[in-house]
Amino acid sequence: MPKMKAAVFVKKNRIVLEDKPIPEVGPLDALVRITTTTICGTDVHILKGEYPVAKGLTVGHEPVGIIEKLGSSVVGFSEGQRVIAGAITPSGHSFACLCGCASQDGPGSKHGFTATGGWKFGNIIDGCQAEYVLVPDAMANLGAVPDALSDEQVLMCPDIMSTGFSGAESGKVQIGDTVVVFALGPIGLCAVAGAKLKGATTIIGVDTLPARQEVARQLGASHIVDFRQGDPVAQIMALTDGRGVDVAIEALGTQTTFEAALRVLRPGGTLSSLGVYSTDLRIPLDAFAAGLGDLKIVTTLCPGGKERMRRLMEVISSGRVDLTPLVTHRYKLDDIEKAYELFANQRDGVMKVAITP
Amino acid sequence: MPKMKAAVFVKKNRIVLEDKPIPEVGPLDALVRITTTTICGTDVHILKGEYPVAKGLTVGHEPVGIIEKLGSSVVGFSEGQRVIAGAITPSGHSFACLCGCASQDGPGSKHGFTATGGWKFGNIIDGCQAEYVLVPDAMANLGAVPDALSDEQVLMCPDIMSTGFSGAESGKVQIGDTVVVFALGPIGLCAVAGAKLKGATTIIGVDTLPARQEVARQLGASHIVDFRQGDPVAQIMALTDGRGVDVAIEALGTQTTFEAALRVLRPGGTLSSLGVYSTDLRIPLDAFAAGLGDLKIVTTLCPGGKERMRRLMEVISSGRVDLTPLVTHRYKLDDIEKAYELFANQRDGVMKVAITP
Amino acid sequence: MPKMKAAVFVKKNRIVLEDKPIPEVGPLDALVRITTTTICGTDVHILKGEYPVAKGLTVGHEPVGIIEKLGSSVVGFSEGQRVIAGAITPSGHSFACLCGCASQDGPGSKHGFTATGGWKFGNIIDGCQAEYVLVPDAMANLGAVPDALSDEQVLMCPDIMSTGFSGAESGKVQIGDTVVVFALGPIGLCAVAGAKLKGATTIIGVDTLPARQEVARQLGASHIVDFRQGDPVAQIMALTDGRGVDVAIEALGTQTTFEAALRVLRPGGTLSSLGVYSTDLRIPLDAFAAGLGDLKIVTTLCPGGKERMRRLMEVISSGRVDLTPLVTHRYKLDDIEKAYELFANQRDGVMKVAITP
Amino acid sequence: MPKMKAAVFVKKNRIVLEDKPIPEVGPLDALVRITTTTICGTDVHILKGEYPVAKGLTVGHEPVGIIEKLGSSVVGFSEGQRVIAGAITPSGHSFACLCGCASQDGPGSKHGFTATGGWKFGNIIDGCQAEYVLVPDAMANLGAVPDALSDEQVLMCPDIMSTGFSGAESGKVQIGDTVVVFALGPIGLCAVAGAKLKGATTIIGVDTLPARQEVARQLGASHIVDFRQGDPVAQIMALTDGRGVDVAIEALGTQTTFEAALRVLRPGGTLSSLGVYSTDLRIPLDAFAAGLGDLKIVTTLCPGGKERMRRLMEVISSGRVDLTPLVTHRYKLDDIEKAYELFANQRDGVMKVAITP
Structure with a gap:
């Protein structure tokens, strides 16, 4: 089983880079090879133990990357395509989604709502501070990145x-x-x-x-x-x-x-x-x-889904908003622990850190 | 100067029936002879001194009556017409009114907003637990009562x-x-x-x-x-x-x-x-x-204005809602102090009290 | 390959009951055994050749039935459950769905919109005037019927x-x-x-x-x-x-x-x-x-999806609306050609016809 | 009775500058001395007899000027203040205004709606291509112009x-x-x-x-x-x-x-x-x-009222939109007939014409 590097929550004040298996791709999933990601304030809450996640979970919820493999039921995308996915990945078919409240998605819950249920990456499933991430409900969530936009230009779309x-x-x-x-x-x-x-x-x-x-x-x-x-x-x-x-x-x-x-x-x-x-x-x-x-x-919890991602990338493409000044620091995934140290302590005027595997 | 009876806030725990002059009618006003009114929970807060109003103010904000006299600039209504007015009487021309927030009406304030400013009767101007009440901005606020509806049928429209x-x-x-x-x-x-x-x-x-x-x-x-x-x-x-x-x-x-x-x-x-x-x-x-x-x-603060009153009376006329079961007790204006005593203490299963001058 | 009976569009003015294979169940589908369905005015347009559909297509878009088999990726439902599905069956994951316009669903189209694309049954895929119907995107579209409601009580929910x-x-x-x-x-x-x-x-x-x-x-x-x-x-x-x-x-x-x-x-x-x-x-x-x-x-094109179905069934359950008086006639599926003859000619005061396989 | 110059519709293809009495100020009115105004495409329809107005009516509906005199019931403004008024001057107190449809204002009509009733200037009352204009329902309609903005900067606010x-x-x-x-x-x-x-x-x-x-x-x-x-x-x-x-x-x-x-x-x-x-x-x-x-x-018919004017002037003040490039030509009121000739024939690349008495 092939391995990848991933930033994993170990215990309070310990997020470390570990080897984990590259995930298996279910019929509705897409496996995305991460090319750029970043650290969010919420990840720092996780690091500090203020927001509980399972030990061993890969953290991170802001992926930019390349589709490595598509699930058997996924249509409309192709392997090799450059994509982002929102921090919130609604299923599209829960009652929450169908009543206009997709961030509270709860497809497996009794009534189709789960508080903050749309936030899956780095919360209830493995996240994207890793070499690969599995995007659930890929057809609802993958956003194709226009060629003209760089990874850093679209890096803020998934969450902030x-x-x-x-x-x-x-x-x-x-x-x-x-x-x-x-x-x-x-x-x-x-x-x-x-x-x-x-x-x-x-x-x-x-x-x-x-x-x-x-x-x-x-x-x-x-x-x-x-x-x-x-x-x-x-x-x-x-x-x-x-x-x-x-x-x-x-x-x-x-x-x-x-x-x-x-x-x-x-x-x-x-x-x-x-x-x-x-x-x-x-x-x-x-x-x-x-x-x-x-x-x-x-x-409001961060809206997700591919239509949202499309519109946000339109804003970038149109030149109406440029968020690249927010990227103040850049680290390799291998150095993510240093990136956490900088970001968690808000040293050196850091706003956002670009992480590249 | 002709006199009328009015329920007046004297001091904490004292609302009494007094003689006051019948008000003069300004160009935008209407003088309404009250035929039925009622007591609101808010009036009890005033009585108990929990909500401050000026000493000597006539209380009450739920008028049903007959137009006695119209201001010189008022068109569209006629003396002798049976009307209600909302508890909230927006001017129609403040910035608050014109941005869809009429209950926070502040025509005289610097920016056209005053918190709860649309509530005037029995709060910042004399109210309607009296023989007569002066309705400000009459063109925006008088609601003609259909003949087929009784006073008690429309008594709840102004507020509750x-x-x-x-x-x-x-x-x-x-x-x-x-x-x-x-x-x-x-x-x-x-x-x-x-x-x-x-x-x-x-x-x-x-x-x-x-x-x-x-x-x-x-x-x-x-x-x-x-x-x-x-x-x-x-x-x-x-x-x-x-x-x-x-x-x-x-x-x-x-x-x-x-x-x-x-x-x-x-x-x-x-x-x-x-x-x-x-x-x-x-x-x-x-x-x-x-x-x-x-x-x-x-x-939400009680929406007022004549369009609101018209729609609420349509609800009554259509038979879709009947609120007369809420009128559990009836008093003459002369006995309003007894009515307050009953209502403030919520005795005898009281819900709403009809007061008739 | 097991067979079923289905009402099929043959040519203008010819819808006939034929034997067709029971459909294979894809990973996102549900196979529903129809217990009650009905004929819509649109079906008459199809019959008369005024609305074009492919020859050999099974018509009908108002299914009530029992889940016979669920696709391998479908969770949240169980075989044997009584369900309806809307006439419009949005995928949940197209751009149209994700921008609040699900009836114009176009998951396979270039931009995710297809005019009237959400209407699939009896239009672009086989419909439900048959012994079985395949419901696409089952997780987004199956609506569980409360036990207390009869088939005829919920028969109008899918469309009218x-x-x-x-x-x-x-x-x-x-x-x-x-x-x-x-x-x-x-x-x-x-x-x-x-x-x-x-x-x-x-x-x-x-x-x-x-x-x-x-x-x-x-x-x-x-x-x-x-x-x-x-x-x-x-x-x-x-x-x-x-x-x-x-x-x-x-x-x-x-x-x-x-x-x-x-x-x-x-x-x-x-x-x-x-x-x-x-x-x-x-x-x-x-x-x-x-x-x-x-x-x-x-x-507006008929809204579909399971949340819509749930709400409509709530309206029925609450007793606020009773549409059973609309069912004026009842036929066996075997007699559907007679039902069409009656309904297309609006004879005998017909409003809606219940069809039971 | 003092006189003023006004551009008056005489007959088809004839708008001429005439002397008319300066209007009397009713209690809710404001008399505004025009400092700048303009010609609208609608005025050309009037000129050509394509849109009927009364003979002798002063045309024009885009006023910028100084308050000369306020009606006796008008509060919140002061004489000498620089103002605009919208092309549409809703009363604030009709049923149309109170149900969010102010441009269809009909205060004098039976039900409070008149189609296009909010458009009064140069349509059903004298307009502002004149030395003075009477603004009805002044409290709802006068918009105070910030000192920092020129007449031409706010000239487009009333209509276009x-x-x-x-x-x-x-x-x-x-x-x-x-x-x-x-x-x-x-x-x-x-x-x-x-x-x-x-x-x-x-x-x-x-x-x-x-x-x-x-x-x-x-x-x-x-x-x-x-x-x-x-x-x-x-x-x-x-x-x-x-x-x-x-x-x-x-x-x-x-x-x-x-x-x-x-x-x-x-x-x-x-x-x-x-x-x-x-x-x-x-x-x-x-x-x-x-x-x-x-x-x-x-x-949509042009929204009016002072809150609308305030917001539009905020847009100008903020520098987010600059419409002065639209003013391509300037004329004295005395030469308004020439301005009409130019504008009606769309000669010389004209977009908007500033007219100053």
């Missing part, structure tokens, strides 16, 4: 671009909206770009790191709020002349940002939450207008 | 019917949905009726009072959960065979019901909140799927 | 109930709407029921046959317009006191009904078209307000 | 920018969509800009004039189709590799463009129609997929 854009989409950003994005990590930066693509005309980014502020401006932020310069709520209310924002996108996952996002909404506004939280959340009575403010709080 | 239905509307109930309504007070009962009108096929009402359970069944509840018979979350999950509900409507305003509503949602479901809260709220991390469940929390 | 309801859904019927349905054949009758389920309060059915008018009233029509009693447009405008309707549902497929539907719309209204047309259509300039009336024309 | 953007909005353009715009006159050019603002990544403009093609590219068109180079349907299908477009925007008002727009739609696509038609329209059966293609045809 899809997630970030969905912050603006779920918030139903309209032409002429004022939008704030709390935290300008990779997902927040993509939320800035998404808000611009949806027609927002005032886009406020909140972060304190100059490099992130700079990329935010490139991607569409019209104003930057640095929370070290004073209360961000007060600064945002001042920037909007007391009006508040139409849509506040939370892209960090903390009580502080969640609450600030709620406090800067105009009456009738929407808090679009992307963060992964690790504590209970508190909704202050006043910030919630006692339930009478026509406020909305919406959460 | 509009609010209750909006719970189902904001929750975007679809044909075939499973919906739960937490608390079967008048608003919860109207939410049950609204869920039925929107096509829900399983409607679960949660309450413990037999009379309310009975009305809920009449209005469309297919199942009743009595929280004294055991944990309502467990009961609802059992009723739905473990699936959870598509939409959970909160119609009470407490942490307990809010949290239970969140816990019974299927992944991707919507918590549609109608309650007026009096404490901060807590979102448990697990019930929120750490922010990854595609869950939505939406709040 | 789904189509008729979609007329109201695509028209975005709101609480308090006035809706007209042109033609009260089986689909128009289901559109009436759908409009009621979505909250319409005035529902006008247009037809001339007393038996259909009677069923329309049972399903929710508040008014009937008989076009033999005078111009239906004038009658509808009179019924609505000159206002016009919010949503007009066309359920026949002719210039006359299409144009009348346009003419009775209020400004800003929606024409929701379900009919299968056989000629070019003309939009009169005045009826279209020269393009300035904020009018919408939307067309 | 609002109309053009609405083509993309009503078409529900999504991130990654392919959109075609038929005819690159001023409204088509704004539709291109609107499609870009909504996230389209492939935007195809169809026109034959090089100057318009050039501006279209500046505003976001990624491809140009010149119908003199061959059948535009074939060219568009080739450009999209046979897929067709998600949204086709018709911005001319002819059978040819309407039909071509329908023919290039992918299954499930939307034809968003902005043109003012002057003949009946024909829907070819094949282009309409016989009613089975999930196609939508939506028409």
